Amino acid sequence: MKKITIAIDGFSSTGKSTLAKQLAKALGYVYVDTGAMYRAVAFFAMQNNWISEVEIAKDQIVKSLVNIKLHFQFNPSLGFAEMYLNGNNVENEIRSLSVSQNVSRIAEISEVRSKLVEQQQEMGKEKAVVMDGRDIGTVVFPDAELKIFMTASSRTRAQRRFEELVEKGQRVTFEEVLENVEKRDYIDTHRIDSPLVKAEDAVVLDNSTLSKEEQFQLVLQLVHDKL
Ligand code: C5P
Numbered sequence: 153m154k155k156i157t158i159a160i161d162g163f164s165s166t167g168k169s170t171l172a173k174q175l176a177k178a179l180g181y182v183y184v185d186t187g188a189m190y191r192a193v194a195f196f197a198m199q200n201n202w203i204s205e206v207e208i209a210k211d212q213i214v215k216s217l218v219n220i221k222l223h224f225q226f227n228p229s230l231g232f233a234e235m236y237l238n239g240n241n242v243e244n245e246i247r248s249l250s251v252s253q254n255v256s257r258i259a260e261i262s263e264v265r266s267k268l269v270e271q272q273q274e275m276g277k278e279k280a281v282v283m284d285g286r287d288i289g290t291v292v293f294p295d296a297e298l299k300i301f302m303t304a305s306s307r308t309r310a311q312r313r314f315e316e317l318v319e320k321g322q323r324v325t326f327e328e329v330l331e332n333v334e335k336r337d338y339i340d341t342h343r344i345d346s347p348l349v350k351a352e353d354a355v356v357l358d359n360s361t362l363s364k365e366e367q368f369q370l371v372l373q374l375v376h377d378k379l
Contacts (some may be wrong), residue, residue: 153379154376154378154379155181155278155279155280156279156280156283156296156298156378156379157276157279157281157283157295157296157297157298158172158175158181158283158296158297158298158299158300158375159238159260159283159288159289159292159293159296159298159299159300159354160172160282160283160284160285160286160288160299160300160302161284161285161286161287161288161289161290161299161301161302161335161348161351161354162286162300162302162303162348162357163302163303163304163306163337163340163348164309164313164332164333164336164337164340164379165309165310165312165313166303166309166359167302167304167312167331167359167364168285168302168369169185169187169284170364171284171300171302171364171367171368171371172185172282172283172284173231173232174364174368175282175368175371175372176232176282177231177373178289178368178372179280179282180280181280181281181282182275182276182280182281182282182285183226183232183233183281183282183283184224184233184275184281184283184284185233185235185246185271185274185284185285186244186268186272186284186285186286186288186292187255187284187286188224188235188243188246188283188285189222189235189265189268189271189272190255190258190259190264190268191235191247191251191252191255192220192222192235192237192244192246193213193217193220193222193258193264193268194246194251194254194255195211195237195242195251196216196220196237196238196245196260197213197254197258198250198251198254199366200212200216200279202214203254203258205253206369208257208258210261213258213261213264214264215262215363217263217267220237220238220283221237221239222235222237222268222271223342224236224275225241232379234375244320246362247317247320248322249317249322249324249328249329249332250375252336252348253332253335254334255336256335256336256339256340256343257339258338259339259340259343260343260344260345261287262299262345265287265345265346268282269287269291269346272285272288272292273292273293274277276293281358284350286340287346287348288345289301289351289353289354290346290351291346294304294345294351297354297372297378298375298378299351299353299354299355299367300354300355300357300371300374301350301351301354301355301356301357302357302358303356303357303358303359303360304330304359304360305360306330306333306337307330308360309329309333310329310332310333310334313327313333314326314329314330317329331346340346342344355374357370357371
């Protein structure tokens with residue numbers, strides 16, 4: 153059967169990864185969570201105290217990029233690949249609110265983006281891949297056969313992310329999560345290098361009122377139309 157590239161972009165906490173995982177499983181495709189890669193770089197910078205609320209040691213971060221080795225490893229019991237930073241599983245650490253609060257400023261750095269984009273292009277070169285992020289349909293795979301652009305109201309998205317974090321035992325408030333979602337959206341859409349924008353040929357999916365299953369079936373139909 154024909155193999156295609158599926159690019160899923162959109163705002164923070166729109167459920168991109170949930171949809172991408174469902175699609176990858178149903179199609180036997182590889183799923184690549186590019187946000188995890190930016191989060192791992194942010195986590196690395198935080199461990200080295202190179203980023204605080206007011207300052208960011210951009211030169212240090214750029215210089216150290218050669219020492220940042222990222223890879224995904226499939227975990228069969230979870231059914232998806234986990235993020236490894238220099239050989240250590242950082243899947244839990246990178247999902248914390250503190251990493252979310254720093255990651256978008258790391259993702260503004262062009263040198264970080266070009267390193268990660270190159271790795272993403274390598275991972276997807278055989279097609280049969282579902283990749284989610286902010287610039288997949290515009291920069292990483294502008295020729296992707298199917299591009300989805302996901303959106304929903306910021307309150308809906310923050311509520312979903314808040315519930316996820318609380319379920320994982322993190323002590324956060326809804327207001328903190330809402331503020332983070334809105335701040336990341338702002339930085340992601342206003343940065344100079346590869347801002348979050350809908351690719352011209354992307355299908356917009358506003359899932360404010362769609363269940364996960366409805367959304368999945370809708371996109372699966374779009375995939376079948378391309379095969
Ligand atoms: O997808 P996720 O919310 O985990 O992404 C975390 C952050 O990483 C985003 O808010 C964005 O700043 C950055 N990112 C990016 N480009 C991508 C994926 C994520 O700039 N392709």
